[in-house]
Every structure is written in C-alpha cells, then in structure tokens.
Amino acid sequence: MNKRTVIIIVALVSLVCIAVGANFYFMYYLNAEEIPLSSTRALENVIRSKIRHLKPSYLNRNPRFFMYRNKLLKNYKPAAYENASVLWDIANWWPHENEIYPQYDSSMGQLLQTLRLEPITKVYNLARGTQLKLLMRLANQQKIIFKPQWYPRDIVIDGPVYGGKDRHVAEVYAFYLGAVLDFRSTPIVVGRIVNLKRDIYERGDNELQNTMTITPEENGTEQYCLFGKCHYCNEEETVCGDEKNNIEGVLIYIIPGQLSKKRSPWQRTYKDDKRAPWEDDMNYCKALKGKMETIRLLDLIDVAIFDYLIQNGDRHHYETREERVVLIDNGKAFGNPNKDHLDILAPLYQCCLLRATTWERLQVFSGGVLTELIDRLSKHDALYPLITDKHKRGVERRLLVVYAVVEYCLDREGEKMLKNL
Numbered sequence: 001m002n003k004r005t006v007i008i009i010v011a012l013v014s015l016v017c018i019a020v021g022a023n024f025y026f027m028y029y030l031n032a033e034e035i036p037l038s039s040t041r042a043l044e045n046v047i048r049s050k051i052r053h054l055k056p057s058y059l060n061r062n063p064r065f066f067m068y069r070n071k072l073l074k075n076y077k078p079a080a081y082e083n084a085s086v087l088w089d090i091a092n093w094w095p096h097e098n099e100i101y102p103q104y105d106s107s108m109g110q111l112l113q114t115l116r117l118e119p120i121t122k123v124y125n126l127a128r129g130t131q132l133k134l135l136m137r138l139a140n141q142q143k144i145i146f147k148p149q150w151y152p153r154d155i156v157i158d159g160p161v162y163g164g165k166d167r168h169v170a171e172v173y174a175f176y177l178g179a180v181l182d183f184r185s186t187p188i189v190v191g192r193i194v195n196l197k198r199d200i201y202e203r204g205d206n207e208l209q210n211t212m213t214i215t216p217e218e219n220g221t222e223q224y225c226l227f228g229k230c231h232y233c234n235e236e237e238t239v240c241g242d243e244k245n246n247i248e249g250v251l252i253y254i255i256p257g258q259l260s261k262k263r264s265p266w267q268r269t270y271k272d273d274k275r276a277p278w279e280d281d282m283n284y285c286k287a288l289k290g291k292m293e294t295i296r297l298l299d300l301i302d303v304a305i306f307d308y309l310i311q312n313g314d315r316h317h318y319e320t321r322e323e324r325v326v327l328i329d330n331g332k333a334f335g336n337p338n339k340d341h342l343d344i345l346a347p348l349y350q351c352c353l354l355r356a357t358t359w360e361r362l363q364v365f366s367g368g369v370l371t372e373l374i375d376r377l378s379k380h381d382a383l384y385p386l387i388t389d390k391h392k393r394g395v396e397r398r399l400l401v402v403y404a405v406v407e408y409c410l411d412r413e414g415e416k417m418l419k420n421l
C-alpha cells in the first residue's frame with residue numbers, strides 16, 4: 001500500500017465516522033425533542049398538527065350514539081308527579097361515592113319537574129364562598145341552593161380564565177354534560193324564573209331582607225334588588241329583575257353526605273406576575289404519580305376534560321365525597337366562546353393517563369352530537385337555550401382538541417395509558 005491509498009482510506013473512514021456520528025446525534029436530538037415536550041408551546045404545536053390529521057371517526061358521527069341518545073331523552077323527559085317528598089326521599093338515597101344520580105331512573109323526569117314547580121317557602125343568605133348564593137326551602141321541605149343570573153348569554157368575559165361572576169346557565173349545562181358523558185358527579189340542576197318580591201323577599205328571613213333594596217317607581221310599582229351576603233357581595237353590585245321583578249336563576253341540589261375540600265395540584269396562582277410550578281414543568285405529573293392514588297389522578301383527569309370542554313378554569317380546590325371527586329361549582333364556565341385555555345387540560349397531557357370508560361364515552365359523541373344532544377335534553381329547561389351557538393361551537397372545537405391530546409398520549413404511552421379503575 002502506498003502513502004496515497006492510506007490517506008484515502010483514512011479520509012473515507014473519517015467521513016463515514018462523521019456521517020454515522022452526526023446521524024446518531026441527530027436522532028438523539030430528534031427523540032429529545034419529541035419526548036418529553038419541553039413546553040406548553042411545543043405541545044400546542046403537536047396538538048395543532050394532530051388536529052389537522054384527525055381520523056374521520058373523530059369528525060363524523062358514531063352510529064353508537066343512537067342508543068345512548070334515545071335512553072337519555074327518555075330519562076330526562078319531564079313527567080308529572082304527585083308527591084314531591086316521596087321523590088326526594090328516593091333521590092336522597094341515590095348518591096353513592098361520587099355518583100350523585102343513577103344513569104337511568106324513571107324518577108328523574110319527575111324529580112326535575114319538582115325543582116321547576118314546587119313553591120319556594122323559605123329563603124336565606126348562604127354566606128359560604130365568594131359568590132352570591134341563597135339557600136331555599138321548597139314546599140316539600142327539600143333544601144336547595146339558588147344562584148341568580150348576572151350576565152346575558154352572550155357576555156364575553158375578557159381577562160384571566162377565572163374572571164367574572166358566576167354564569168348561572170353554566171351550572172345547568174354542566175349537569176347535562178355530566179349526564180351525557182357519564183360524569184354523574186355534578187349536582188342535579190334546573191333553571192327557573194323566580195320573583196324577587198314574592199319568591200325571595202316575602203319568603204326571606206330578616207337577614208336576607210336586609211340585603212335587598214326596594215325602590216318605589218313613579219308609576220307606583222316597586223323595584224326589588226338583591227346584593228346578598230358573600231365574600232365579593234357589596235351594595236353596588238345588585239341583581240334586579242325585569243318590570244315584574246322576575247329574575248333568572250338556577251336551583252342546585254345539595255349533595256348529601258360529607259364533602260371534603262382539597263387543594264388542586266394544578267391550582268393557579270391567581271397573580272399575573274407569578275406562575276405555578278405545573279405551568280412550566282411538563283414533567284409535573286411524574287412526582288404526583290408517586291404521591292397520589294391513581295384513582296384520584298384519574299378523577300382529576302376526568303375533571304380536566306369536563307372543565308376544558310366548558311372552559312372552567314377556576315377549580316383551585318376540588319371536593320370529594322367518599323374519597324371520590326365531585327364536580328360542584330361549575331359557574332365559572334362559558335366566559336369567552338372564542339378562547340380555549342389549553343392548560344385546563346394539563347392533567348391529561350402531563351400525566352397521559354385516562355379512564356378507559358371515559359375514552360369510550362367521549363368517542364360516542366363525536367361529530368356534533370355532544371352539543372346537539374345536550375341541546376335536546378335541556379329543551380324543557382326554563383332557561384333554554386342555555387348557551388349561545390358560539391359557545392356550542394366552542395365545546396365541539398374543544399372536543400376535537402381532547403381527541404388530539406389523547407392521540408398524542410397514545411403515541412407516547414400506547415394503550416397502557418388507558419386504565420380500568
């Protein structure tokens with residue numbers, strides 16, 4: 001071998017080494033880019049591309065929805081009742097762990113009707129919490145919580161995801177969404193028009209009456225307004241009725257049994273200049289998996305999907321009943337139909353875990369069926385339509401995002417991300 005051949009061989013070998021090395025480096029780099037994602041921004045890009053390539057089954061109607069739809073429509077159809085007390089005796093036996101009502105029960109249609117029709121006999125302030133609530137007793141002795149309307153349906157709340165006061169209709173929508181998706185851990189809720197004078201002032205105790213104002217009008221009528229008693233309640237912010245003193249509000253079933261309040265691991269800081277650890281750490285769930293029982297984590301992931309669909313970004317605490325998570329206080333949803341706060345889904349995309357039953361159910365109501373069905377179920381509610389078309393489109397758009405995030409997780413973790421717990 002002469003000198004020249006040796007040089008050529010050395011050069012070739014070096015080239016091959018560089019090429020192979022670069023290749024390895026590049027592949028390593030690619031992998032590192034893909035798993036785990038370093039930021040929410042990177043994840044958003046992955047989700048966006050996933051949405052563009054969603055399988056037709058996510059976009060079209062799933063024929064399996066018929067069976068569910070017919071049963072649900074039958075179950076929630078209003079029905080006449082004779083004795084409300086008897087129905088409530090049944091309903092108060094329903095809750096088991098976090099299941100507040102059965103999937104199908106012939107009493108449901110009647111029970112909803114009692115909430116719509118039973119006379120209101122006693123009203124008190126319910127000073128618990130930050131938002132205005134009343135405690136009401138119905139003629140059959142059942143106690144319920146009442147939240148009044150603050151905003152018209154088409155309000156757009158700007159600012160942070162937790163901004164504004166309660167959107168009363170969100171509580172009713174949450175109930176039907178829970179019924180359809182089989183997250184039966186919301187309270188039973190109906191909308192109702194009540195009269196500030198006859199149903200509230202005249203049935204209120206002294207303390208409640210002292211948080212109301214009565215203004216005589218020139219034409220001899222009186223205007224009744226309510227400011228109530230709560231953390232944010234004040235005399236400048238009142239609920240007033242129409243010319244007949246009627247207001248819209250929602251009646252919320254009080255879930256029996258012991259509830260306990262826990263801080264959400266995905267709590268926001270509620271400060272503009274301070275971020276919570278979970279907002280920047282895409283591996284946030286790793287530590288949680290060791291600390292929290294999987295069943296609780298799965299509950300919180302169901303909650304995240306539920307909250308994301310309706311854009312409730314205010315679940316800083318959650319409540320449990322018999323160690324399972326219940327979905328109460330859903331009034332902060334539907335603030336802005338044009339905005340989708342992806343970070344509400346953090347429990348899902350950071351943990352990449354999901355109940356197999358939830359995943360099954362989500363896939364049944366694809367292709368616009370979810371909002372159509374809730375619309376039909378809520379047709380008998382006094383506050384129908386509960387939300388604007390813009391909000392309905394928002395729910396459908398977000399359902400696609402949920403599908404895309406699950407696809408991302410399936411790519412990452414495979415079927416083992418789906419749990420039977």
Ligand SMILES: *[C@@H]1O[C@H](CO)[C@@H](O)[C@H](O)[C@H]1NC(C)=O
Pocket residue numbers: 083084085086089
């Ligand atoms: C309804 O049933 C209860 C027993 O659960 C009974 O005490 C009450 O008198 C009944 N009311 C009417 C109006 O029949």
Ligand SMILES: *[C@@H]1O[C@H](CO)[C@@H](O)[C@H](O)[C@H]1NC(C)=O
Pocket residue numbers: 217218219221243
């Ligand atoms: C009385 O006057 C008030 C305020 O001007 C008005 O809103 C209301 O509609 C009037 N009521 C009737 C019955 O004319």
